[in-house]
Structure formats: structure tokens, C-alpha cells
Amino acid sequence: MTATTERLGRGEDVGVDVAAIEREFAALWRSASGEAGAADLKPVTRACLANLVVWCEDDAHLAALKQAFDALVVSVPARVLIVKSEPARDDAPAFESYISANCILAPGGGKLVCSEEVTLVARGDGLRHVAAVVRALLVANVPTMFLLVRPPTAGTTAVTPLLGLCDRLIIDTAMLTDLRELVRMEALADGARQVVDLGWLGLAGLRSSIASVFDHDGPRAALGTLTQVNLVAPAARMAGRVLLVAWLAERLKWRGPPDNLRAGARRTSVFSGPAGALTVELTAVPAPPGGAEPETLLELVMRDQVVRVRRGSEPVALIETAVGVRSMALDPSSLGDRVARAMGPRAFDPAFPRVLARAVEMAA
Amino acid sequence: MDVAANPLREGLAQDRIPDECTVVIFGASGDLTKRKLLPALYSLARDRMLTRVAIVGFARRPVADDAFREQMLEGVNEHARRRPVHADLWKSFASRVHYHQGSFDNVEDYRTLKARLEQIERESGMPPNRIFYLSTPPSSFGPIVRALGAAGLVPRDGQGYARVIVEKPFGVDYRSAERLNAELHAVLDEEQIYRIDHYLGKETVQNMLVFRFANAIFEPLMNGKYVDHVQITGAEAIGVEGRGGYFEEAGILRDMVQNHLLQVLCMAAMEPPVGFDAASVRDEKTKVLRALRPLSAEDVRRHVVRGQYGAGSVLARQVPGYREEPGVNPASSTETYVALEMAIDNWRWAGVPFFLRSAKRMPKRVTEVAIHFKQAPLALFGAAHVVPNVLALRIQPDEGISLNMGSKVPGPSVAVTPVTMEFRYASSFGAEPPEAYERLLLDCMLGDTTLFTRADWVLESWRYVSRIHETWAADRRPDMPPYEAGTWGPAEADALLARTGRTWRRP
Numbered sequence: 117m118t119a120t121t122e123r124l125g126r127g128e129d130v131g132v133d134v135a136a137i138e139r140e141f142a143a144l145w146r147s148a149s150g151e152a153g154a155a156d157l158k159p160v161t162r163a164c165l166a167n168l169v170v171w172c173e174d175d176a177h178l179a180a181l182k183q184a185f186d187a188l189v190v191s192v193p194a195r196v197l198i199v200k201s202e203p204a205r206d207d208a209p210a211f212e213s214y215i216s217a218n219c220i221l222a223p224g225g226g227k228l229v230c231s232e233e234v235t236l237v238a239r240g241d242g243l244r245h246v247a248a249v250v251r252a253l254l255v256a257n258v259p260t261m262f263l264l265v266r267p268p269t270a271g272t273t274a275v276t277p278l279l280g281l282c283d284r285l286i287i288d289t290a291m292l293t294d295l296r297e298l299v300r301m302e303a304l305a306d307g308a309r310q311v312v313d314l315g316w317l318g319l320a321g322l323r324s325s326i327a328s329v330f331d332h333d334g335p336r337a338a339l340g341t342l343t344q345v346n347l348v349a350p351a352a353r354m355a356g357r358v359l360l361v362a363w364l365a366e367r368l369k370w371r372g373p374p375d376n377l378r379a380g381a382r383r384t385s386v387f388s389g390p391a392g393a394l395t396v397e398l399t400a401v402p403a404p405p406g407g408a409e410p411e412t413l414l415e416l417v418m419r420d421q422v423v424r425v426r427r428g429s430e431p432v433a434l435i436e437t438a439v440g441v442r443s444m445a446l447d448p449s450s451l452g453d454r455v456a457r458a459m460g461p462r463a464f465d466p467a468f469p470r471v472l473a474r475a476v477e478m479a480a
Numbered sequence: 481m482d483v484a485a486n487p488l489r490e491g492l493a494q495d496r497i498p499d500e501c502t503v504v505i506f507g508a509s510g511d512l513t514k515r516k517l518l519p520a521l522y523s524l525a526r527d528r529m530l531t532r533v534a535i536v537g538f539a540r541r542p543v544a545d546d547a548f549r550e551q552m553l554e555g556v557n558e559h560a561r562r563r564p565v566h567a568d569l570w571k572s573f574a575s576r577v578h579y580h581q582g583s584f585d586n587v588e589d590y591r592t593l594k595a596r597l598e599q600i601e602r603e604s605g606m607p608p609n610r611i612f613y614l615s616t617p618p619s620s621f622g623p624i625v626r627a628l629g630a631a632g633l634v635p636r637d638g639q640g641y642a643r644v645i646v647e648k649p650f651g652v653d654y655r656s657a658e659r660l661n662a663e664l665h666a667v668l669d670e671e672q673i674y675r676i677d678h679y680l681g682k683e684t685v686q687n688m689l690v691f692r693f694a695n696a697i698f699e700p701l702m703n704g705k706y707v708d709h710v711q712i713t714g715a716e717a718i719g720v721e722g723r724g725g726y727f728e729e730a731g732i733l734r735d736m737v738q739n740h741l742l743q744v745l746c747m748a749a750m751e752p753p754v755g756f757d758a759a760s761v762r763d764e765k766t767k768v769l770r771a772l773r774p775l776s777a778e779d780v781r782r783h784v785v786r787g788q789y790g791a792g793s794v795l796a797r798q799v800p801g802y803r804e805e806p807g808v809n810p811a812s813s814t815e816t817y818v819a820l821e822m823a824i825d826n827w828r829w830a831g832v833p834f835f836l837r838s839a840k841r842m843p844k845r846v847t848e849v850a851i852h853f854k855q856a857p858l859a860l861f862g863a864a865h866v867v868p869n870v871l872a873l874r875i876q877p878d879e880g881i882s883l884n885m886g887s888k889v890p891g892p893s894v895a896v897t898p899v900t901m902e903f904r905y906a907s908s909f910g911a912e913p914p915e916a917y918e919r920l921l922l923d924c925m926l927g928d929t930t931l932f933t934r935a936d937w938v939l940e941s942w943r944y945v946s947r948i949h950e951t952w953a954a955d956r957r958p959d960m961p962p963y964e965a966g967t968w969g970p971a972e973a974d975a976l977l978a979r980t981g982r983t984w985r986r987p
């Protein structure tokens with residue numbers, strides 16, 4: 117769909133008064149539909165399929181998210197409530213809020229549909245009030261999602277009540293920089309009703325590519341002789357990519373918890389697999405400064421064959437098997453597209469928490 | 481190969497992945513192959529809905545494999561939903577695209593085709609799952625299937641599967657459809673036959689069932705107690721677009737009503753199926769056709785209006801009349817407009833007229849079903865303030881659902897005005913739905929016939945429509961009211977509704 121988005125903003129602080137925020141929205145809608153003048157009245161459609169609560173801690177991250185939400189309004193119009201947590205400051209109030217609206221302009225130029233955005237900035241003590249304000253601002257009768265891409269730096273006190281308000285927690289393991297963060301994330305996710313991981317969604321293409329190798333009876337039987345799995349990944353991506361191995365462990369029912377050993381950038385976990393001991397080796401490769409991202413290599417060593425899956429910076433997977441090399445395009449979707457997908461009914465994978473738990477076993 | 485037995489496929493459930501197969505396209509140098517079929521297969525591969533698929537084009541003219549791939553790439557570049565084309569993916573996709581020169585009526589060419597398929601399957605380690613797509617003139621459907629049978633290409637239970645997709649039109653009347661069914665059944669089981677109606681591949685047509693049967697609040701109203709009448713419109717702004725010769729033979733009743741609009745009618749009127757499987761859904765659809773009140777010759781004259789467009793202006797462009805179109809007889813009696821008043825004699829719809837109209841050169845392109853509800857039992861605010869409730873299911877363009885209702889005009893006195901509650905597909909789900917042909921090809925690979933037309937449905941639809949043609953043929957001086965291109969049809973069509981105290985809705 118070709119569409120451009122336009123932001124209508126009220127830059128000034130509109131206070132914490134929830135009724136005032138709703139009044140400001142109403143005024144915003146009136147000004148949006150009257151903008152073109154009576155001669156060319158453009159009806160504005162407010163659309164809302166969900167509430168999206170977003171936790172965010174730094175400005176660069178906030179800017180990236182706002183850009184993603186511009187794309188989001190096209191596919192999942194939602195009321196977006198951004199909670200920005202900042203350290204307490206003497207010269208700033210404990211709580212501030214701003215509103216804006218995202219409108220899609222249809223290709224012909226007519227305004228079609230708008231969704232709403234509230235930014236709540238909470239500092240120090242203000243964090244205590246966040247959940248109450250969010251609770252009052254949620255649009256009734258639509259599902260509520262909580263986007264928390266990384267575990268909060270200053271503990272989970274402010275986040276836990278928000279989790280309780282939400283039907284689904286959306287995390288992003290691809291954004292986690294090390295395995296320790298993955299462990300913390302898993303602990304948080306444990307308290308959510310549903311968890312969807314943007315990183316896991318991003319791996320869907322790679323997972324079907326790997327799965328397709330074993331559609332045939334021969335290779336599938338060989339899976340029973342699997343003795344070693346090696347994963348080499350950029351250090352900054354290891355937390356996300358380890359899910360691939362965890363997925364194999366879960367689907368192929370390797371018995372754990374594994375014995376873990378650590379030597380420098382290399383971690384070894386020994387499971388009990390179909391053919392006895394099954395060794396997993398995770399090797400984190402640091403990115404050269406300024407250079408291209410090192411490729412990810414997943415190697416499945418079976419008795420009579422080795423399957424290798426490679427993925428470089430291009431969204432293409434190369435699968436090397438005994439019969440040759442196959443390339444499969446992976447979806448290079450944007451953050452906005454992925455968030456939209458994560459909010460949809462088909463994104464929920466009930467097996468994901470078990471896969472995450474398997475990954476944590478190896479990270480421990 | 482058994483994808484379901486693969487433990488790693490578990491949970492990747494959103495992709496219904498079909499087994500590997502080869503699609504043989506008869507009529508591969510034609511327009512449909514380049515514009516729809518190859519772009520659909522590529523987009524499916526791009527979206528990882530396919531494991532591996534080999535394609536073999538079959539047509540008369542000599543073309544080398546590479547040249548054929550080039551032509552197909554052009555088509556994909558121009559028409560595929562997933563663009564731009566991914567160079568690496570195209571390379572591996574195109575490496576399994578082949579061309580086989582042959583004539584439809586030469587059995588020897590089918591034997592060489594068989595050898596070619598076996599070679600492709602052997603070399604790539606693919607199973608003998610084969611789909612034969614008849615994208616050819618309809619006169620070739622029978623001969624091709626016969627030859628496929630003679631060459632042993634479509635065994636009823638072979639090692640893999642052999643399925644045949646048949647393009648439209650399926651027959652031109654009851655008798656020819658019956659003959660064609662018999663020709664196909666002489667070689668194939670009904671389960672091997674996939675009669676395509678691309679309307680059924682449209683998401684919004686499928687959404688009609690979801691809308692009706694996934695929501696509890698509308699279905700109780702969908703009957704003669706609450707519904708006054710139903711209007712189904714299938715309007716096109718285009719004329720015959722260079723296919724004058726074809727349209728002269730067909731007319732709008734064959735081209736749009738017998739297939740697409742009767743399918744839409746069935747989706748709107750059918751009973752809830754016992755399950756969402758092919759047999760249950762198709763059973764219910766056929767029952768609707770069986771319940772259509774048959775038309776006597778007198779009924780046809782009274783309840784069916786036809787017309788032909790004259791010159792006029794459509795979407796700000798001056799256009800010629802039908803009889804001035806190339807390939808059209810200047811004294812043509814082919815209808816470009818038809819309106820019908822239909823009755824469904826079953827418990828649910830007794831007494832509810834269904835008005836259906838379809839035409840070329842209408843003011844705009846629109847397909848919709850509009851359910852007009854009865855008025856409130858008491859005109860509490862005065863007769864002038866009665867607003868009819870209309871639930872409109874728009875199929876194209878601007879897909880969505882709207883509900884009209886009356887609302888008080890703000891102010892001290894009571895005045896009621898109609899307001900509309902709208903749901904638009906595009907603003908609620910920005911994601912682009914797959915093309916109809918993608919969905920249908922994928923379903924065929926998965927062996928799912930739900931969205932394909934079954935033999936008995938085709939016959940029932942022709943039984944109804946052929947009676948109209950027979951009456952028209954018997955009436956020597958056809959009553960063919962003209963209408964100006966760019967209008968909503970002849971005055972006689974308005975009179976058809978006016979007689980019952982109703983008017984056509986302006987979609």
C-alpha cells in the first residue's frame with residue numbers, strides 16, 4: 117500500500133489530567149478535519165484496533181520507535197502510549213505528557229485514517245503514577261500490547277504493574293546485546309499473559325528454510341544421528357540467534373538441562389540427544405570496528421552429513437546440504453512492520469516461552 | 481515427502497506449506513500466464529509459501545527455455561504483488577521454469593511431455609506431484625484432458641497426485657457444461673478437478689462467510705422476518721476492451737452472472753455449513769441454487785431486463801456504443817446489461833426478492849451485496865423520518881462493510897437523518913492480501929477444493945441461466961433497451977424495482 121503519514125502535533129505539555137488529554141485529542145480531530153476548509157472538507161476516521169503501551173529509556177530509541185509507529189498506523193491503527201522513563205531532575209516536573217496524531221494520507225491525497233499517540237515522560241517519583249495514568253488512558257474493548265524491547269535498566273518496579281494491564285508483552289531479543297540480558301528478559305516475560313518476540317518473528321524465515329531441508333524422509337532420518345550443533349554469530353547478535361539452537365532443542369526434544377562450560381568467547385553445552393551426547397558450541401565473533409557484520413553460521417553435524425546455514429548482512433540465507441546450495445530470501449521487514457505483525461493474532465506462538473527457557477538454559 | 485512428519489515444521493503453522501510439485505501450464509504463451517499465473521507463483525515463492533515448485537509451460541509456438549524465462553520475468557516484474565523481484569530468488573526460481581513446445585491435439589506431444597516431467601523430477605529429486613493448468617481457449621479443455629488421460633499423465637491414484645485446474649468459461653449453457661463435465665469425468669475423478677472462479681479467491685468474498693458466521697449479531701437478522709430485499713451489483717466501468725468477438729458470443733449473463741455473481745449470491749444466502757471443509761461449504765452453496773425459483777418463459781420476460789450500452793461518457797472519457805466496438809456486429813443483440821429479480825424458495829428467504837444486476841460501462845467499477853432491512857414497525861417520528869437500514873458488503877474496490885441507520889439531527893426539534901457506520905478493510909488492515917490466483921494455486925497444491933466450483937454447482941447455475949438464454953433465443957424481436965454509457969442502466973431496470981415499490985441503490 118502506498119501511503120504517507122502526517123503527524124499532527126501539540127508540542128506543549130498537556131498535563132497529567134486524563135480528561136484534559138482526551139479533550140485535547142477531540143480538539144485535534146476537529147482541527148484536522150477542518151484544516152482543508154469548508155470547500156474541501158476531509159472526513160477524518162479515527163481508527164483503533166489496539167492499545168500499544170511502549171517503554172523507552174533513551175532519546176535515540178524513542179526517535180526510532182516513533183518512526184516505526186508512522187508505519188504502524190497503516191496496518192494496525194492503535195492508541196500508542198509511550199512511557200519514557202528519565203532520571204529525576206530539579207528543573208523538570210516529575211510527570212509530563214504530549215499528544216499527537218498520525219494520519220495516513222491516501223495516494224490521492226485525501227486524509228483517511230488517524231491514530232493517536234500520547235507520550236508520558238516520568239522522572240523519579242513520577243514513575244509511581246505511570247500505571248494509573250496508563251490505565252485511565254486505555255481505549256476500552258480493544259486488546260492492549262506492551263512493547264518492551266529491552267529489560268529496564270533501573271529494575272522492574274515501574275514495569276511490573278504495566279505488565280499486569282496488558283494482554284501481550286512484545287519483546288525484541290534481536291536488540292539484546294548479551295546473554296545476561298536474555299536471562300533478565302526471560303524472568304520478566306514469565307509474568308506476562310502472552311509473549312511475542314520481534315526477534316523470533318524475524319527468525320521465522322530462517323526457521324522455515326532450515327525446516328525445509330528436513331521435509332524429505334532421508335534427511336529427516338539423519339536428524340536422529342545429530343551429535344553436534346555449532347553456532348557462530350556476531351557477539352552483539354548472539355542473544356537473538358541462540359534462539360535458533362534453542363528451537364532445535366525444543367522441537368527435537370533434547371534432554372537437559374545441559375552441562376555448560378565457558379572458555380573465552382566460546383560456550384559449550386552438552387545435552388542428551390537422540391544419538392547420545394549432543395554438544396552445542398556457541399562462538400561469539402566481535403564485529404570489526406566500522407566493518408561489515410560477520411556472518412551467522414549454524415552447523416548441524418550428523419553421522420553422514422553436515423547441513424550449514426549461513427546468513428550475512430543481506431537478508432538471504434544460504435543452505436548447504438549434500439545435494440547442493442540453496443538460497444532463500446528472508447524478509448527484510450522494518451521495525452514498524454514487525455511491530456504490526458507482532459500485534460496480530462497470528463504472531464502468538466505458544467511454544468515461544470519454552471524456546472526462550474531453553475535458550476536461558478544455555479546462557480546460564 | 482511428508483511435510484507434516486517433519487518435527488521442525490511444527491509451530492511454523494501460519495504457513496500451510498504444500499508438498500513439492502510441478503505445475504504444467506497449457507497456453508503458456510497466453511496473456512493469463514504472463515499477467516497472473518507466473519506472478520502469483522513467484523509471489524508465493526517469495527513469501528516462502530512454497531517449498532520447491534517446477535513450472536513447465538506448454539504451447540504451440542517454438543520458444544527456448546531461456547527466452548520463456550525472460551518473458552516470464554517481464555510479467556513478474558510488471559504484475560507480481562511482491563516487487564521488486566529479488567535477483568537471487570528469481571535465479572533459483574527460474575532455474576526450474578521450462579518450456580515444452582507442443583500442440584493440444586497431438587497425443588505424441590503429451591508423451592514427450594511425460595518424459596520431460598520424469599526427467600525434471602528425477603534430476604531435482606522431486607516427487608511426481610503434478611498440476612495441469614488449462615489456461616487455454618475453452619474448446620481445448622476436453623481434448624487436452626483426453627490426451628492427458630491417453631498419455632497416462634493423470635492417473636486417479638498414482639504415486640504422487642495429478643490435478644487439473646480448468647479456467648473459465650466452463651461451458652456456454654447447461655448442455656455444454658454437462659458434456660464438458662462428462663468429458664472430464666471420463667478421465668478424472670471429481671476430486672482431481674479444480675474449476676477456477678477467481679472471485680472466490682478474493683479475500684473479501686471469503687470475508688463474507690467470516691462476517692456472517694463468526695459474528696453472532698447479524699445472522700439472526702438474515703432472513704425474511706427482518707430483510708426486505710437484497711441487491712447484488714457487479715458493475716464494470718470498462719467496455720469490451722478489444723474482446724468484442726468473445727463478448728458477442730458470451731454477453732454479460734454468461735460472462736459475469738452465471739459464475740461470479742451467482743457465487744456471491746450463494747455466499748450471501750447460504751446456510752451455515754456444518755464445517756469449514758470443502759464438502760460442507762460446497763453442499764450449502766449448491767443448495768442455494770437448487771432453491772432458486774425456476775423461471776418460466778413468462779417469468780423471464782417479466783423478471784429479467786437486459787440492455788445494451790450506447791455511446792456516452794465514462795470517468796470523464798467519451799466512449800463509443802457497444803455496436804461500434806471492434807469485433808461487434810453493428811446489429812448485435814448481445815446484452816451488456818442484465819438485471820434479474822430472483823426468488824429463493826427456502827425457509828430463510830421465502831418472500832425476500834434478490835435483485836441482481838451486472839453490466840459494462842457503468843459509472844464506476846463496483847461489486848457489492850446490499851441487504852435492505854424492513855422498516856421499524858412503527859414510524860414513531862413520522863413517515864418522513866423513516867430511514868431504511870442497509871448493510872452493504874463491498875467486495876471491490878474499497879472493500880469493507882457499511883451500515884446505514886437513522887440518527888437524530890442535533891437541535892431542538894426531532895429530525896432524523898441517515899448516517900453511515902463504516903468498516904474499511906484497507907484502513908483496518910494495511911497489509912496487502914494475496915492475489916486471488918495466489919490463494920487458488922496454493923489451495924490446489926494443498927488439495928483444498930473449498931474455493932473451487934464443483935460439478936453440481938456448475939450444472940445448477942447453468943440450469944437457471946440457460947432458461948433465460950432459451951427464452952431470449954425464442955423471442956425473435958429482442959427487447960433490448962439501450963442505455964447511455966456511464967449511467968446505471970436502462971429505465972426498464974428501474975421499472976423492475978419500481979413495480980415492487982423499491983429503487984436501486986446507488987453504490
Ligand SMILES: NC(=O)c1ccc[n+]([C@@H]2O[C@H](COP(=O)([O-])OP(=O)(O)OC[C@H]3O[C@@H](n4cnc5c(N)ncnc54)[C@H](OP(=O)(O)O)[C@@H]3O)[C@@H](O)[C@H]2O)c1
Nearest residue numbers: 507508509510511512539540541583584615616647648649
Ligand atoms: N486473460 C485473462 O485475463 C483471463 C481472465 C480470466 C479467464 N481467462 C481464461 O483463461 C484462459 C486463457 O486466457 P488467455 O487470455 O491467456 O488466452 P490467450 O492469450 O488467447 O492464449 C491462448 C494460449 O493457448 C495456446 N494454444 C491455443 N491453441 C493451441 C493449440 N492447438 N496447441 C497448443 N497451444 C495452443 C496459445 O499458444 P500459441 O500462442 O503458442 O499458439 C496460447 O498460449 C481462457 O480460458 C480464458 O477464458 C483469461
